[in-house]
Amino acid sequence: MADMPLHMNLSVAKPLLLPLALAGLFITPAQAQSLPKDYRDWSVNCSNIKTCTAISISGLNEMGIGTRPRGVAVDTEMGWLWVELEAGPSAKPKIIYSGLYDASQTSNKEGSLRIVGRDGRPLANGVFVLTAHESGASQLRGADVDRFIAVAKSGQAIVYSSGTSRTVQSFASLSGFVAALRAIEALQGRTGTVAAWVDVGKLARERVPPAPAAPRVNALGFTKLSSRTTVPKLVSDRRKAECDDSDRLDPGGQGIEGFNLGKGRTLWAIPCGAGAYNMWSKFYLQTNSTKLEPYRFSTPEPAADEEDANSLVNVSIEPETGQISAFSKGRGIGDCGSAETYTWDGTNFVLTSLIEMNACSGLMPDFWPVRIKTEMVAPIKSKR
Template sequence: MLRPVLLALLLSGTATLAQAKPETVPLLREIKEWVIGCDNLRNCHALSAPSGVDEEDYSSLTLHIWHQAGAEGYLRLRFDHRGEALDLATLRLDGQPLGLELTRDLHVELDDQGGDPEVRSYGVIEEAAARRWLQALRDGKRLELPDDKDAHVSLSGLSASLLLIDAVQGRVDNLTALARPGKGAASAVPARLPTPVLRKFPGAPALTAQEQAGLVAAALRPITPEVNGTGGEPEASAGALTAQQAMTVVRYDCAAYNCEYDVVSRQRQAPYAETTLQLESLPLEDAALQGSVGYDPATGTLSYFYKQRGIGDCGGGGVWVFDGKGFQLSEFKMMPRCTGVAYGDWPSLWSTAPAP
């Protein structure tokens, strides 16, 4: 018979092993005032996102934290401020100045990718500096800019978010952990998962005018007034997939800023019979091809962008690339909270490498 102390130790060890079971990725989670996304490689991104829906919950200041998977994965912080230029050196943590050691780590970032000119970014790009910031913020409650009543970051949920990232990346109690650093060697951190490499789109002969007309007519045929509902006139487009197949996309039953779509692969010749559409599934249960959908025959890409509200600062989006047989998922992002963050800064849940 096992002694009580030995039994307790065994049970404790079992609980530890159970807790160490890695999280399934991709992962998207909301923890208090934060949203966390980890992609298929276990790279993670946490961003501040007020959970309330009232205007007083809006914040013009967003804090992003990126931690790449693997022992040497980079750590980076970035503040985005929407509005007039303000000096982030004036940031207050629970009403107190941050101090020179932290504010000198902030570097103004120039936007060279055509982003919103009203958004100004300030990065903390060195590993040691980013860890100093997280150490200071973990036990705090609120960051704010005294000259902008809307510029604030709630730190409620930050520690739990960092612990989740550590768990996803196998860093709990490791020297490289963000929430709870321990004595574990960096070499013990699991390597980043292999990046899926996309197969090339082989291209296809462009549709003739006759093929275009026939495919569009075939695609529109099932969209009866009953199916279309109260939306305007349905619209259809067609593009080549292969020498024998084409893609048709029909937009119908539009309401506000989203529409219904019928996406079908067909034979290029009459009677334009439907063929099996091989589309790699989105890796989260609540994600779907919806919102605004388009196919580009020049690049073989099918994409969607779903907006939860008109300005497009929340929802989902994805891109697939056709390889001659089926569509490979190339990109997938989701943002469950509407906080003014543009699509490019939504959590990335699927990462790939372009075809060589």
């Protein structure tokens, strides 16, 4: 998704988000961001560059929140509404809507949204035209954003009809909408300025801080060791000691992979266990023939279990780009969880990308909010 990337019912004994490392990797000040937080039927997620996304999470949510608007049939689908707002004084919200379980499915995306009150009737000035968005969802016209927010602050829900039809095909709750926007305004420094939409004040727009610059990371490629390389005994011993489930998942340790990071450093990836829809691997850094230490990856959250800090779930390794990616599914269909990418910069695997969706609401990863965004520089040739 170009403009917007967009509890848990885990069946494995591994955390959805891995704990913060005490060694091996750091988070720069520019990567500091607020934790995702729910406001009734809305969830707010802000990135390291203070781009914030508020998403209605009432659709198919396991927590059972959300109230069906009066007059809407019981078999009417729940939809999703996104409000994305970049930091800075001149930024303007983008509002996206989808009434489909898979928001990227091809369908007639043009239609209308109506903001309704407690009685199920549209509020004054509460009808809006939607246009097709390149993501597959629908988008509110930019000229209508201010009016939408002004009316939605008094609304109970939005209802969607495709084309020129008046038949309600999906809906989303507005319960918590105001609180979600208020939280975003506070984090971005809009409160009390004319650049706010909820807590509007008289302070000049220029009082709103500019958006932080995205961290810049120079990626460095590395090489995969040949499959004929003999796995050192200290690696196989560590597998035996720390991966009780590995024989079922990976008989004989045939899936162990080694990667030359340069300067005498080898990274070992050991398949360690699996559940119904998640598989995890442990990573170890070897710096000489006798020294093997867990390589601890970082996440934005404080440490929860240091023992698992060197684990990643559903791993994909791309030596040419210097990247290791992981995808922790919250449930089998993959509509909640987290997906992160670590990039080798010659010293550390830096957390360069993170998207996350806590609510299992049917949204696929292309629509999950971004928590970490980095300006990537193409890999340069490694000097061994």
